[in-house]
Amino acid sequence: MTEQPTISDPASLREFCLIEKLFARRARSRLRADVSIGIGDDAAVTRFSPDNPGEADLVTATDMLSEGTHFLPETPAHSVGHRCLAVNLSDIAAMGATPLWASMALSLPAVDEQWLNEFADGFFALADVCGVELIGGDTVRGPLSVAVTVQGSVPCAQAVLRSGAQTGDLLYVTGEPGAAAAGRLLLAEAEELPASTQALANKFMYPEPRLQVGLELRPLVNAMIDISDGLHADLKHLLAASSKGAALDVDKLCLHAGVESGFSRAQAIELAMCGGEDYELLFAVSPRNVAQVHKLAKGWSCRLACIGVVTESAQVEWRQGEESYAIPDSGYRHF
Ligand code: ADP
Numbered sequence: 001m002t003e004q005p006t007i008s009d010p011a012s013l014r015e016f017c018l019i020e021k022l023f024a025r026r027a028r029s030r031l032r033a034d035v036s037i038g039i040g041d042d043a044a045v046t047r048f049s050p051d052n053p054g055e056a057d058l059v060t061a062t063d064m065l066s067e068g069t070h071f072l073p074e075t076p077a078h079s080v081g082h083r084c085l086a087v088n089l090s091d092i093a094a095m096g097a098t099p100l101w102a103s104m105a106l107s108l109p110a111v112d113e114q115w116l117n118e119f120a121d122g123f124f125a126l127a128d129v130c131g132v133e134l135i136g137g138d139t140v141r142g143p144l145s146v147a148v149t150v151q152g153s154v155p156c157a158q159a160v161l162r163s164g165a166q167t168g169d170l171l172y173v174t175g176e177p178g179a180a181a182a183g184r185l186l187l188a189e190a191e192e193l194p195a196s197t198q199a200l201a202n203k204f205m206y207p208e209p210r211l212q213v214g215l216e217l218r219p220l221v222n223a224m225i226d227i228s229d230g231l232h233a234d235l236k237h238l239l240a241a242s243s244k245g246a247a248l249d250v251d252k253l254c255l256h257a258g259v260e261s262g263f264s265r266a267q268a269i270e271l272a273m274c275g276g277e278d279y280e281l282l283f284a285v286s287p288r289n290v291a292q293v294h295k296l297a298k299g300w301s302c303r304l305a306c307i308g309v310v311t312e313s314a315q316v317e318w319r320q321g322e323e324s325y326a327i328p329d330s331g332y333r334h335f
């Protein structure tokens with residue numbers, strides 16, 4: 001499978017520069033007062049009546065999956081249907097918002113009814129569980145790709161942004177980062193997976209957007225992001241938006257048992273740091289709210305790890321015990 005670019009790839013850096021150069025800079029002229037948060041966070045936040053604090057904010061996220069880049073031709077259509085919605089719901093979760101509506105733009109090389117039926121089953125199974133209604137879209141002939149936009153709501157001015165982390169905040173991550181990337185590797189290598197590795201493949205094929213977790217964290221956390229590009233890359237996005245650094249410990253990461261048993265320790269850590277596609281939540285919380293977060297986490301279906309602390313420095317320092325831990329350089333590929 002063509003791997004998803006990560007921040008350490010030149011290709012990904014180009015993507016970020018491109019967005020900044022072509023879109024973000026121009027958009028920053030701020031034509032409209034009703035855009036609270038434009039380009040640069042997990043989702044946009046807009047408001048119909050900027051002077052009415054009683055009105056909920058509208059939260060909008062768009063993500064696209066393309067065959068060859070985000071999924072292999074042999075990927076089950078059901079998984080593609082699930083993922084194209086899940087990746088957007090994950091961005092909505094990262095804002096602490098409730099998803100409401102979805103629109104879908106579909107490009108298809110030909111009409112394959114069986115593929116489309118399975119795709120729709122995957123999409124609607126998740127949409128139904130999350131209370132999201134498909135309200136429109138577009139369908140054209142072209143290379144297989146699907147772009148979904150999800151809109152949701154959040155109480156006025158309460159969306160959780162990437163930019164609010166404070167020095168001294170604790171950094172937490174949900175779930176078991178690296179499991180989805182391990183699943184992606186296994187899927188690319190084997191036609192039929194042994195049952196023991198199917199759980200990892202499912203982490204890649206059926207990411208679970210952390211909507212309830214995001215909602216419960218909203219009043220407690222200072223900053224949040226979902227992990228799509230890899231823990232290290234998305235941590236850097238959160239810290240850059242907050243103008244902070246961090247000190248972290250790789251031994252604090254919760255790793256999936258299948259990753260721990262199937263990969264070396266160094267590979268497992270690299271999968272967790274750089275693998276991407278986790279769709280877990282990474283957040284910064286003040287020490288005074290930590291006990292409340294731990295209490296809430298007892299009701300979650302996912303694990304939670306405190307991986308470090310936000311610092312005033314501009315550095316992101318990973319350690320393993322007392323030793324400093326180097327994150328792979330750009331351009332270097334382990335797998
Ligand atoms: P995420 O990984 O959370 O989906 P991205 O890295 O895809 O976020 O995008 C970062 C920011 O850039 C987001 O605010 C997104 O809306 C914006 N963005 C990405 N591509 C475009 C584009 N073509 N036009 C305008 N904004 C874009």
Ligand code: MG
Nearest residue numbers: 042091226228
């Ligand atoms: Mg995101």
